[in-house]
Amino acid sequence: MVTTSTPLTRSMQRRQSRMLKLLDSERFLASAMLLPAVAYIVLLVGIPLVTAILFSFSDATMASPEIDGLNFDTFITVLNDPVFRRSLGNSIGFTVISQASMVVLGNVLALALMKNFPGKWFVRLLILLPWATPIAIGAIGWLWIYDSVYSPIDWIFRQVGLLGIQGDHVGLISRAPNMYWLGQYGPFSVILVQIWRMLPMSTVILMAGLSSIPQDVKDAAEVDGVGFWRTYFQVTVPLIRPIILVAFLFGVIFTFTDMTIIHVLTRGGSDNSTQVLASYAYYKGIDGGNLSQGAAIAVFMLPVLLGLAMILLRIARRSEVR
Amino acid sequence: MAVVETVKLSKHFNDVKAVDGIDITIQEGEFLVLLGPSGSGKTTLMRMIAGLEKPTGGTIKIGDRVVNDLPPRLRNVAMVFQSYALYPHMSVYNNIAFSLRPLGMTRQQIDDKVHWAARMFSIDHLLSRKPRQLSGGQRQRVALARAIVREPDVFLLDEPLSNLDAKLRAMARDELKQFQRQLGVTTIYVTHDQVEAMGMGDRVAVMSNGRMHQLGTPQVLYQSPADTFVATFLGTPPMNLVETDSCLLGFRPENFLPEAAHPDTPHPLVIDFHLTRVEFLGSDRLLYGTIEGADGPVKVVGDLPSVIDYTPEPGTICPMMVDRRHLSYFDKSTGQRIAPTPFALRGLRDPAGTA
Numbered sequence: 001m002v003t004t005s006t007p008l009t010r011s012m013q014r015r016q017s018r019m020l021k022l023l024d025s026e027r028f029l030a031s032a033m034l035l036p037a038v039a040y041i042v043l044l045v046g047i048p049l050v051t052a053i054l055f056s057f058s059d060a061t062m063a064s065p066e067i068d069g070l071n072f073d074t075f076i077t078v079l080n081d082p083v084f085r086r087s088l089g090n091s092i093g094f095t096v097i098s099q100a101s102m103v104v105l106g107n108v109l110a111l112a113l114m115k116n117f118p119g120k121w122f123v124r125l126l127i128l129l130p131w132a133t134p135i136a137i138g139a140i141g142w143l144w145i146y147d148s149v150y151s152p153i154d155w156i157f158r159q160v161g162l163l164g165i166q167g168d169h170v171g172l173i174s175r176a177p178n179m180y181w182l183g184q185y186g187p188f189s190v191i192l193v194q195i196w197r198m199l200p201m202s203t204v205i206l207m208a209g210l211s212s213i214p215q216d217v218k219d220a221a222e223v224d225g226v227g228f229w230r231t232y233f234q235v236t237v238p239l240i241r242p243i244i245l246v247a248f249l250f251g252v253i254f255t256f257t258d259m260t261i262i263h264v265l266t267r268g269g270s271d272n273s274t275q276v277l278a279s280y281a282y283y284k285g286i287d288g289g290n291l292s293q294g295a296a297i298a299v300f301m302l303p304v305l306l307g308l309a310m311i312l313l314r315i316a317r318r319s320e321v322r
Numbered sequence: 323m324a325v326v327e328t329v330k331l332s333k334h335f336n337d338v339k340a341v342d343g344i345d346i347t348i349q350e351g352e353f354l355v356l357l358g359p360s361g362s363g364k365t366t367l368m369r370m371i372a373g374l375e376k377p378t379g380g381t382i383k384i385g386d387r388v389v390n391d392l393p394p395r396l397r398n399v400a401m402v403f404q405s406y407a408l409y410p411h412m413s414v415y416n417n418i419a420f421s422l423r424p425l426g427m428t429r430q431q432i433d434d435k436v437h438w439a440a441r442m443f444s445i446d447h448l449l450s451r452k453p454r455q456l457s458g459g460q461r462q463r464v465a466l467a468r469a470i471v472r473e474p475d476v477f478l479l480d481e482p483l484s485n486l487d488a489k490l491r492a493m494a495r496d497e498l499k500q501f502q503r504q505l506g507v508t509t510i511y512v513t514h515d516q517v518e519a520m521g522m523g524d525r526v527a528v529m530s531n532g533r534m535h536q537l538g539t540p541q542v543l544y545q546s547p548a549d550t551f552v553a554t555f556l557g558t559p560p561m562n563l564v565e566t567d568s569c570l571l572g573f574r575p576e577n578f579l580p581e582a583a584h585p586d587t588p589h590p591l592v593i594d595f596h597l598t599r600v601e602f603l604g605s606d607r608l609l610y611g612t613i614e615g616a617d618g619p620v621k622v623v624g625d626l627p628s629v630i631d632y633t634p635e636p637g638t639i640c641p642m643m644v645d646r647r648h649l650s651y652f653d654k655s656t657g658q659r660i661a662p663t664p665f666a667l668r669g670l671r672d673p674a675g676t677a
Contacts, residue, residue, distance in 0.1 A: 216407035219374050223478075224421035224468075225395025234420070238411045 209243030355523035
């Protein structure tokens with residue numbers, strides 16, 4: 001069959017080739033592909049951020065959400081609020097303690113999971129589960145574990161004789177004392193959940209780091225005969241230091257800004273012993289309707305996180321082995 | 323310095339027999355080369371001697387000790403890796419000193435040793451550099467210095483020259499051999515490069531598929547290969563193999579010469595050679611063509627040195643001769659070397675003189 005190019009097919013070809021040219025143009029493609037991400041950031045991150053900053057300099061409330069003038073009055077009020085100061089201390093304390101422990105535990109776990117042992121896939125699955133679970137669901141699980149009366153931890157403690165006398169109960173209710181995990185041990189319990197929450201991610205990041213160390217270098221250290229600890233602290237850790245920092249940075253950002261765990265477990269605790277900035281901002285601004293104070297509390301997290309991110313990224317870049 | 327001995331040493335990875343019953347004894351101060359194509363098990367064998375792989379069966383002895391269950395650090399072996407495996411975050415000094423640190427030496431003793439090793443490889447001016455600031459050749463020297471600084475009993479080298487460019491490699495070969503002589507340390511050297519093996523090895527072990535085909539000096543390997551694998555693995559171009567009625571006949575290209583160029587050889591084997599192409603390589607000319615084997619024409623190659631002022635004409639039948647002393651005979655089914663046997667070939671000029 002002989003193909004003849006009629007005016008119609010020719011114009012179709014022309015249109016097609018214009019289309020192809022457009023799809024080949026990097027300029028067009030770059031903007032087209034970036035547009036959704038830019039729109040997303042502007043609408044869901046940029047505008048709320050600017051609004052929050054504006055609110056924090058105003059005296060807006062739910063009842064009168066207008067911004068009439070900008071001043072530092074709200075910040076002064078917030079800084080004088082003892083609960084705010086407690087929340088700030090808790091936020092920093094919980095984050096530092098949980099993430100420091102997490103880096104240590106994550107390293108141990110990552111090292112263990114790099115070895116071959118029977119049932120490894122199952123252990124890996126178990127360790128990854130917390131990450132795949134929605135935070136709220138996980139936190140509800142922990143709420144039950146920490147239950148003031150029926151806590152399974154208390155039950156185990158009682159069984160091994162650490163808590164009261166076994167069998168001392170009326171009906172099903174034990175007369176033995178309880179630990180009240182979310183009461184006096186509230187901060188400890190919250191930190192434990194934060195570690196549990198971030199451990200899978202840091203383990204996976206650290207495993208990626210460990211497997212990036214060339215096998216030859218590990219073999220060389222083994223033949224050099226320097227032993228496990230010296231190899232670990234003088235070869236492995238220096239080589240994965242940037243990756244440890246990345247894991248730590250992510251953990252800090254997630255933990256510092258998290259309010260779900262506090263909200264589900266303690267709502268800050270009756271004496272605000274587990275109140276953190278994120279939860280306090282929510283209770284003040286949304287539950288309490290004081291938009292400006294809620295915004296001001298939330299804005300306090302911004303410089304801390306920005307500064308931290310900059311410092312850590314700089315250290316990471318410097319210690320990168322090129 | 324020690325004798326290394328393996329007895330029936332084997333390593334299986336699931337169903338794959340990476341090393342399949344190797345018996346080998348490496349003498350004190352000897353330079354032994356493990357030569358074979360990739361996948362032949364030579365690196366696995368070396369890694370077992372180093373203690374980086376656990377053998378499936380057999381024993382390894384270093385000196386008087388059976389070291390099967392000893393970790394690498396108690397074997398007093400040193401290894402140089404193909405990638406050099408320098409610690410990238412440490413200075414050259416610390417790379418070399420690293421293995422000395424757990425030995426409880428004083429700072430001064432360590433310093434003396436590092437400088438001794440660095441001077442030996444002329445890298446004492448590089449001690450404060452990081453590996454990434456070094457050239458390939460310098461890295462290789464650092465890796466060698468790091469290996470000898472502990473004065474190991476056994477020196478293991480895993481293709482240490484293959485990351486160097488060709489020019490540097492020839493020089494490094496010569497230097498490495500000299501250092502080994504100076505130190506007199508038992509050395510096992512893994513390579514797939516027959517030039518390195520022939521040039522450096524006191525003895526060479528040829529391996530393939532986890533088995534050792536032949537162990538001997540480079541001369542023995544070259545002149546009387548134990549089987550057809552060794553015959554065709556060594557030499558460029560490899561040994562010609564021609565099937566006759568009774569055996570496989572092997573002869574090296576450089577021994578396969580135009581009769582006209584060597585009229586005075588006693589008892590030569592003269593064969594009709596259908597010359598198809600002549601390749602000029604500077605010092606040599608390669609003659610490509612066929613001779614009549616038992617099952618039709620067989621491709622063979624002749625290597626004619628350029629000092630011989632004679633070039634046969636492509637497209638003609640050229641009488642070629644081999645000195646009978648240079649013939650190798652192999653069994654047709656097993657490929658093993660056998661004693662000279664009578665044979666018949668169609669293209670022979672002098673059938674009466676066979677064998």
